[in-house]
Amino acid sequence: MPLWARPMEEPLDPIMPDPRGRPLEILRSVFGYPSFRPCQEEIIARVLKGGDAFVLMPTGGGKSLCYQIPALIRPGAAVVVSPLISLMKDQVDALKACGVRAACYNSSLERAEAGRVLARLHSGELDLLYMAPERLMTPAFLERLKTVPLALFAIDEAHCISQWGHDFRPEYRSLGKLRALFPGVPLLALTATAEPHTRSDIIERLGLRHAGSFVTGFDRPNIRYTVTQKAKAFAQLQEFIEKRPGSPGIVYCLSRSRVDEVAARLVEAGYNAAPYHAGLSDGDRRKAQEGFLRDDIRIIVATVAFGMGIDKPNIRYVVHYDIPKNIESYYQETGRAGRDGLAAEAMLLLGYGDVAVARGIIEKAQNPVQKRIELHKLGAMVGFAEAQSCRRRILLGYFGEKRDGDCRNCDVCLDPPVLTDVTEDARKALSCVYRVEQRFGMAHVVDVLRGSKKERVLNLGHEALSTYGIGAHRSREYWMGLLRHLVHRGFLEQDVGSYSVLRLTPSSLPLLKGEETLAMAEPKAGPAAAPRSSSRRKAGDIDCDHELFEVLKALRKKLADREGVPPFVIFSDLSLAEMAAHLPLDSVNFRGIHGVGDHKLESYGPLFIQEIRRYARLKKCKGVEGE
Secondary structure, eight states: OOOEEOOOSSOOOOOOOOTTOOHHHHHHHTSOOSSOOTTHHHHHHHHHTTOOEEEEOOTTSOTTHHHHHHHHHSSSEEEEEOSOHHHHHHHHHHHHHTTOOEEEESTTSOHHHHHHHHHHHHTTOOSEEEEOHHHHTSHHHHHHHTTSOEEEEEESSGGGGOTTSTTOOGGGGGGGGHHHHSTTSOEEEEESOOOHHHHHHHHHHTTOTTSEEEEOOOOOTTEEEEEEEOSSHHHHHHHHHHTSTTOOEEEEOSSHHHHHHHHHHHHHTTOOEEEEOTTSOHHHHHHHHHHHHTTSOOEEEEOTTSOTTOOOTTOOEEEESSOOSSHHHHHHHHTTSOTTSSOEEEEEEEOHHHHHHHHHHHHTOSOHHHHHHHHHHHHHHHHHHHOOSOHHHHHHHHTTOOOSSOOSOBHHHHSOOOEEEOHHHHHHHHHHHHHTTTOSOHHHHHHHHTTOOOHHHHHTTGGGSTTTTTTTTSOHHHHHHHHHHHHHTTSEEEEGGGTTEEEEOTTHHHHHTTSSOOEEEOOOOSSOOOOOGGGOOOTTOOOOOHHHHHHHHHHHHHHHHHHTSOHHHHOOHHHHHHHHHHOOOSHHHHTTSTTOOHHHHHHHHHHHHHHHHHHHHHTTOTTTTTO
16 A cells, blocks of 8 residues: 655654653544554654644544544644534544533534534533635634634645545635635645546645645455446345345435436335435435434435535445446545445446446536536546456556555455457557657547548548558557556556546556567456355454344334434444444443443443443353353
8 A cells, every 4th residue: 555755845843742641542542443544653753743644544543533633632623624424423522421611513403502512612621623615714703713722723635625626615715815824723624536637726825735645555355346237227126125124325416307216216125214405405315314314214315415414424335327427536435335344345337328328417517627627537437347357456547556466345346357468569559659749639540540541630640650640450449448457557557637648657667679469358248247256355244143233223212212212423433333343241341342432431431341241141141151
């Protein structure tokens, strides 16, 4: 996994006194985690010294701790910018459950409650304050912040600031003023989805040119990726869900009408499902989301309006009923599955009618630059879905991360296609990209290879090139597939910032010289086969007593309902699985469970230990009799 950090170009303040304990102690005592994940410790150390940071980590990779721990050490309050009220509430609830002084300040608060939050801010009683960008950047609130000590600013979902990002939000643009307005306060930008152009844009717009940049990789090895040709879509969805009874999942659709249709059919078929899209009332959306978070609803059928940064860790699958408009959305949406590290699945139904619908939506855009960017991204998404090579390698390659070897946890790896040697054709394609001076996109390169007499080819004089017509014996679809394969494998790159032109990479030289060979899958006829069950990979699974696991889930749900919070705020599925695997019968052993910090040990430990003891006695477990 690639792991790098760019050093600051300006000196940092000397490390400040640590009145609340060192970061590792806080990680263990407050959050209940035994050790840091890659880059977390380096980022925290940098912020503690007063430095800025750009942080790119996969969903579930631990971005929040990178600013939450410094917020508990540095004096003053940390201001966290978040795009959604529901996300703020989830994060604040989770922090409060760990004993952290956190609050949100947004339009959902009554006047009296909003006043109490501000009073706590001014009296130094808050460690973290979550806000939306438009409220933070009002002149009145910025003046208010100048009167209170600030630990740091954290910009969550930072890709929203970039026009290259898949979820650009104009209100994020004003955040670029923070670096100049508060020059002495550390600023972190955090995201899980940013390809190279988006990263550069975030850094530029937030004034983070001297920040440390930390990229921990995009891989989520516990998620299995599967793409299936859409045939009888609802029957395919129902068959998929039937094999995962009781598991929480999300089904994404491209339109509101499709959401309503699929949700209604699921309910009619007896599933505990609900729709979610922007056309519903605020109350209906809130009811659906809270029901899902609290495990009262098992399946949410939604448009992309649902789920940015959703903190529910036990989502076991994400189904894309229709193809997403870009790989960033696909990656972010599939990343909502398996945040607890246990095995999860992502299935995409590929229908070419859906591709046409997505293209039609994009074509309606008024901004020609945005339209060009989005059409390029849709093309990359279709290329991913059509590919017959390791999907994880393609996904990671899109974000600039090269993977050595196939993943063995996607449909292509688990049911390998027939490979054919395409070395000579690959060399022809690479040569053609070079002959057209690396200034054109896929369509034009294919026209030259196939000897097209299109006016543009002739006007440019490309019929005189040595590569003109050398691929006339192959179909247009074949050459487009081969060029996408060369992009996926890192021999070519597409410059989205320059009309998606193809350029050679250093990796292409050995292939051009004949020092390396290349194979490509033959297209499969019909829907993709289901993975062989004997090859199933269970990354992160825990072998535990499932009956006890269900007993503990029931206790967790009871406590969560009583406190008015989602069950995962009490304990994650991973924590319950460890309890059901190790049967901790006293506080010492219970403290060793993942996610059990001091506050949760005191608040919930006795109840869960009592339930485990009761279950153990019932089952007459060894070492329990006579207590």
